[in-house]
Amino acid sequence: MWLSVRQKILVTFGIIVLLMLALGLYQLHVLRTVRDLSEQIVEHDLTFLNDVNGIVLVQQQAHAARNRLRDVTLLAALGNGSANRQDALAEWQNEFTELRQAVGALRASLQGRLDDVGSAGIDQQIRQLIYTLAAAEDLIRQLEPIVLRQFDALSKSDFAMAEDAQGQAARLADQIEERFTSLRTSVVQLVNEAQDWIEQMHRTAAITVAAAFAGIVLASIVAAWLLQRSITRPLARFARFAEQIGAGDLTASVTIGSKDEISQLAQHLNGMVAGLRELAIQSRTVSESLNAATQEIRTSTQQQAASVEEQLASVQETSATLDEITQSGAQVSKRAQELSLGTEETVQASSNGLQAVGDTARVMDKIREQVESVAENIVMLSERTHAVGDIIATVNDIAERSHILALNAAIEAAAAGEHGRSFAVVAAEIKNLADQSKEATVQVRAVLGDIQRGINTSVMLTEEAVKRISSGTAQTDQAQGAINHLTDTIQESSDTFQQIVAAINQQHIGLEQVMIALRNIRQASTQTADGTRQLDRAAANLSTLSGELVQSIGRYHL
Amino acid sequence: MALRHPEQEPMAAEGLDGRAHAILLERTRQLATRSMAAEAVTIALLLLEVDGESCALRVDAVAEVAAMPLPARLPRAGPALLGLVETRGVLCRVYDLAELFGRRAGSARRSGGHLVVLRQGGGRVGLRVDRAAGIVEAPAADLLPAEDGLPGTLGRITRSGIDLLDPETILGRVDGTANHVA
Numbered sequence A: 001m002w003l004s005v006r007q008k009i010l011v012t013f014g015i016i017v018l019l020m021l022a023l024g025l026y027q028l029h030v031l032r033t034v035r036d037l038s039e040q041i042v043e044h045d046l047t048f049l050n051d052v053n054g055i056v057l058v059q060q061q062a063h064a065a066r067n068r069l070r071d072v073t074l075l076a077a078l079g080n081g082s083a084n085r086q087d088a089l090a091e092w093q094n095e096f097t098e099l100r101q102a103v104g105a106l107r108a109s110l111q112g113r114l115d116d117v118g119s120a121g122i123d124q125q126i127r128q129l130i131y132t133l134a135a136a137e138d139l140i141r142q143l144e145p146i147v148l149r150q151f152d153a154l155s156k157s158d159f160a161m162a163e164d165a166q167g168q169a170a171r172l173a174d175q176i177e178e179r180f181t182s183l184r185t186s187v188v189q190l191v192n193e194a195q196d197w198i199e200q201m202h203r204t205a206a207i208t209v210a211a212a213f214a215g216i217v218l219a220s221i222v223a224a225w226l227l228q229r230s231i232t233r234p235l236a237r238f239a240r241f242a243e244q245i246g247a248g249d250l251t252a253s254v255t256i257g258s259k260d261e262i263s264q265l266a267q268h269l270n271g272m273v274a275g276l277r278e279l280a281i282q283s284r285t286v287s288e289s290l291n292a293a294t295q296e297i298r299t300s301t302q303q304q305a306a307s308v309e310e311q312l313a314s315v316q317e318t319s320a321t322l323d324e325i326t327q328s329g330a331q332v333s334k335r336a337q338e339l340s341l342g343t344e345e346t347v348q349a350s351s352n353g354l355q356a357v358g359d360t361a362r363v364m365d366k367i368r369e370q371v372e373s374v375a376e377n378i379v380m381l382s383e384r385t386h387a388v389g390d391i392i393a394t395v396n397d398i399a400e401r402s403h404i405l406a407l408n409a410a411i412e413a414a415a416a417g418e419h420g421r422s423f424a425v426v427a428a429e430i431k432n433l434a435d436q437s438k439e440a441t442v443q444v445r446a447v448l449g450d451i452q453r454g455i456n457t458s459v460m461l462t463e464e465a466v467k468r469i470s471s472g473t474a475q476t477d478q479a480q481g482a483i484n485h486l487t488d489t490i491q492e493s494s495d496t497f498q499q500i501v502a503a504i505n506q507q508h509i510g511l512e513q514v515m516i517a518l519r520n521i522r523q524a525s526t527q528t529a530d531g532t533r534q535l536d537r538a539a540a541n542l543s544t545l546s547g548e549l550v551q552s553i554g555r556y557h558l
Numbered sequence B: 001m002a003l004r005h006p007e008q009e010p011m012a013a014e015g016l017d018g019r020a021h022a023i024l025l026e027r028t029r030q031l032a033t034r035s036m037a038a039e040a041v042t043i044a045l046l047l048l049e050v051d052g053e054s055c056a057l058r059v060d061a062v063a064e065v066a067a068m069p070l071p072a073r074l075p076r077a078g079p080a081l082l083g084l085v086e087t088r089g090v091l092c093r094v095y096d097l098a099e100l101f102g103r104r105a106g107s108a109r110r111s112g113g114h115l116v117v118l119r120q121g122g123g124r125v126g127l128r129v130d131r132a133a134g135i136v137e138a139p140a141a142d143l144l145p146a147e148d149g150l151p152g153t154l155g156r157i158t159r160s161g162i163d164l165l166d167p168e169t170i171l172g173r174v175d176g177t178a179n180h181v182a
Helices: A005-077 A083-113 A120-155 A159-246 A261-553 B010-014 B018-032 B034-039 B167-179
Strands: B042-050 B053-058 B062-067 B081-087 B090-096 B114-118 B125-129 B131-139 B153-157 B162-165
Touching: A005 A083, A005 A120, A005 A159, A005 A261, A083 A120, A120 A159, A159 A261, A261 B018, A261 B042, A261 B062, A261 B131, B042 B125, B042 B162, B081 B114, B081 B125, B090 B114, B114 B131, B114 B167, B125 B167, B162 B167
Parallel strands: B053 B162, B090 B125
Antiparallel strands: B042 B053, B042 B131, B062 B114, B081 B090, B114 B125, B153 B162
């Protein structure tokens, strides 16, 4: 018969629980017995002891009443009335009766307890108490007539008899006292007997419980060992199996002979290992493929990173070049605008120049006419100058002749001697005049020479001026034509420059758009470079991981 | 200037020619100092300019001064004899004074100039000079012999440094030169 592990555990714990339940019931029984006995001790024995104490008290009260009666009787006999004697007598009789009844009642109650006692020792002690109480009751009954006789003798002043009765009564009273004392001792013995019995029951119960507990523990150990043996051995085999699997030996298997959950677990584990083996084979194939693909990815990401770096550098170079182009384009635009304004001003200036050239031509015609008249005047002046030169030559000749004449006059005066001295003075004066005239003619001739040279130069200049004016007029006409042509050309150039300015503005706008696009491209290239570097790092990590995966999968024996 | 018009002179307002007035004043001054000058012995000298240098002849040694006419060349004449001219109806030999003193290099002859006819020799000898500049009065005491003067000079006027030519020496040279004439 094959039990499952659950059934085994249930059976083992059921047995242990039943044994524990029996032990508990037995302990409850013992506890109840002890409780009953304790109640008896508390209810009966302590009540009995209380009653005994009450009886002793009543007996002491009766003894006091008897002493008072004796005192009253003695006083009455001595002649101090008799009314109090009757009251004392009645009081004593009451006390005495109460004593007797109490003893009787106690003895009756002890008689009733004999049925409930389970212990022989206790029963014997109760019977001893009943016996003592009976003896005390008998002594009490013997005491009453003796006391009465004593009081009679006292009342009759028969003191001898009274003394005798007193002696008897005292003996009886001592006996009664002795009985009550032994009664207390017996009660204490009864309580001790009950305690001894309880102690005995406790020892019996303790031994029984210890034996039962030891039996239960032994049974539990046996059951646990059996249960452990049926579970831990397959578990140890499973542990070794799992160790082999953990070491990578997926060819291992486990076999259990029983037909319980453990055998099912073994079957499941074998199935799981078979699945793991297939999974490991697939993982090895996939990880090898993954490793190769990762290497390819890493190679391509590195190539991509290099190409992205080159692209970024190219984009930056292009951006710098475009910056330069934009700046130069702005300068060209500015220069072209200035030039356009300049051409407009030039057109205006050329029209002004054209007008000025026309004015110049007209002025030059007038100048030519004036210069021609000046030339005629100069020619005429030159002729006059020649005439003046002739006159000067004549004057010079006259002066020279006057000079010689004066010299001759002086010579003649010298020859005349003292008579010619006045004449010599006149001759000297004439010579001075002639010399001054000659000097003046020389100066005039020099001036006339200068004038003549100036006139000749003026004539040549005038002729040159006339030629130049003619040439200037022709050149003015050419300049007019050239300025007309220049005006047309400048106008065309102005239109062309305005077109160039418009084109350069459009080019500038286009260059700004290209700059924005290049900036975006550079930003995207930077992001791509960052992404490529991250991709490269990820590919490197992936390659490492795939290598580790191949290595870890290579641990398995398939 | 001597050629200024009279109306430009301030004294024209007085109704007398300013220049004539100045001449009269100068003349009066010279006449006033004549007695003082007469007391000192002076000699009248005709200043001549020859080849850039000045020399002089006593006025009483000169017969006439005239503008140098074109002389009639004489065949086989020496370099100093320029030719013959006619003065006052007399043929006069004209010598170049610079050639006579050997001052002029070569035989380049100059046109123009003045003819100075020497009184000695009867006005038959004339000297061609560059210019007869004028007549000056020099104190006779100033005439001192000069060792380095022109050949044939009588002396030198110390104040003006002008050599005084000796007509005799000149005539002697002329005669020497005349010997060359055939």
